[in-house]
Amino acid sequence: MSFQLPDLTGRTAFVTGTTRGIGKRIALTLAEAGCNxxxxxxxxxxxxxxxxxxIHDTAAACEERGVDAHAIQLNLRSPEEIEAAAEEAIEVFGEVDVVINNASAIQLANVADLPADRFDLLNEVNVRGTYLTIRAFLPHLKEHxxxxxxxxxxxxxxxAPGKAAYAWSKLGMTFVTLSVAAELRGTGVAANCFWPVTIIDTRASRYFGMGTEDDWRTPDIAADAACELLDREPDFSGHTLYDEAILRExxxxxxxxxxxxxxxxxPLSAQLFDPEYERP
Known part of the structure; x- marks a missing residue:
C-alpha cells in the first residue's frame, strides 16, 4: 500500500529552506494536500x-497546485528577519498553524579540520534558527x-566522529523542539521531530559523498511523513520519529x-544518529 495524502485544506504552513531539496518537496507536497x-x-x-x-519558484509551483503561497526572503541567522517574516506571514494569511523547521547548514569534518566560525555557523543556523523561528510564532500558535x-x-x-559539529547542531534542533512540546503540552500545539531512515538524495548528500544512489531515497518520503504528522491530533506531541515508522503507522x-x-x-541515516537502530 502506498501513502495517501491527508486533506490539509485551509491550513497554512511556514516552511524554512524551500529553495530546493527536502524543503521544496515538503512545500510542494503540502500544496498537493491543500495547505497554503x-x-x-x-x-x-x-x-x-x-x-x-x-523561494519564488517554489511559491509559484505551490500556487500551480491550487493553493495560496507567499515567498519571504529569510536569513535564519538574523533574529530581526525571523520576527519580521513571522509577522508578514501572519499578516498575509491571517493564521499560520504549521511551522516546519527544515532549513539547516551542513558541514562534515573532524574537529581538527572545522574552524570556530564554521562551528558557529552550524549552530546559529540550525539550533538558534530553529529556536528563534518557533519562538517568533509561539504567541500566535498558543492562540490558534x-x-x-x-x-x-x-x-x-x-x-559523532567526523561530524561532531553538525551532529551537535542537529541534536540541538531536536532538544529545542522536544522542550517546546513539554512547555506547550495541553495547549493545542504539538511539536515533533521527523528524520529519514536512509540518506535522502540532495545536493548535500552528493557533495559530501554520503553513500551512493543505492543508499538513497527521494525527498518525497520526508514530505509524506511530515504530512502524516500534520494529520494527527495536537495531543500527539513530544516525539522523535523516523520517516519509515511514521508511514508504516x-x-x-x-x-x-x-x-x-x-x-x-x-538505513544509513538512522545508523549515523542511532547506533542501536534496527529496521522493523
Missing part, C-alpha cells in the same frame, strides 16, 4: 548560480493551535516508490 505555503529561504535570484531554484515540525534526529548519540507497506534505485536502501 509560506516559502522561505535566502535564494531569490539564481541567475548567477550553478544551482537552480528560488497548530503544529511545529522539525527535521532533526532522535537524541541518542554519545559521539499510516499503512504504507511498499516503500519502493521512494527509492532512487531498485532494491531497499540500507
Amino acid at each position: 505555503v509560506v516559502s522561505t529561504g535566502k535564494t531569490v535570484d539564481d541567475s548567477e548560480s550553478d544551482l537552480e531554484g528560488t 493551535g497548530g503544529h511545529v515540525l522539525t527535521n532533526a534526529p532522535p537524541v541518542t548519540m554519545d559521539r 499510516a499503512g504504507v507497506t511498499d516503500f519502493s516508490p521512494y527509492n532512487v534505485t531498485d532494491g531497499d536502501p540500507q
Whole structure:
C-alpha cells in the first residue's frame, strides 16, 4: 500500500529552506494536500548560480497546485528577519498553524579540520534558527493551535566522529523542539521531530559523498511523513520519529516508490544518529 495524502485544506504552513531539496518537496507536497505555503529561504535570484531554484519558484509551483503561497526572503541567522517574516506571514494569511523547521547548514569534518566560525555557523543556523523561528510564532500558535515540525534526529548519540559539529547542531534542533512540546503540552500545539531512515538524495548528500544512489531515497518520503504528522491530533506531541515508522503507522507497506534505485536502501541515516537502530 502506498501513502495517501491527508486533506490539509485551509491550513497554512511556514516552511524554512524551500529553495530546493527536502524543503521544496515538503512545500510542494503540502500544496498537493491543500495547505497554503509560506516559502522561505535566502535564494531569490539564481541567475548567477550553478544551482537552480528560488523561494519564488517554489511559491509559484505551490500556487500551480491550487493553493495560496507567499515567498519571504529569510536569513535564519538574523533574529530581526525571523520576527519580521513571522509577522508578514501572519499578516498575509491571517493564521499560520504549521511551522516546519527544515532549513539547516551542513558541514562534515573532524574537529581538527572545522574552524570556530564554521562551528558557529552550524549552530546559529540550525539550533538558534530553529529556536528563534518557533519562538517568533509561539504567541500566535498558543492562540490558534497548530503544529511545529522539525527535521532533526532522535537524541541518542554519545559521539559523532567526523561530524561532531553538525551532529551537535542537529541534536540541538531536536532538544529545542522536544522542550517546546513539554512547555506547550495541553495547549493545542504539538511539536515533533521527523528524520529519514536512509540518506535522502540532495545536493548535500552528493557533495559530501554520503553513500551512493543505492543508499538513497527521494525527498518525497520526508514530505509524506511530515504530512502524516500534520494529520494527527495536537495531543500527539513530544516525539522523535523516523520517516519509515511514521508511514508504516499510516499503512504504507511498499516503500519502493521512494527509492532512487531498485532494491531497499540500507538505513544509513538512522545508523549515523542511532547506533542501536534496527529496521522493523
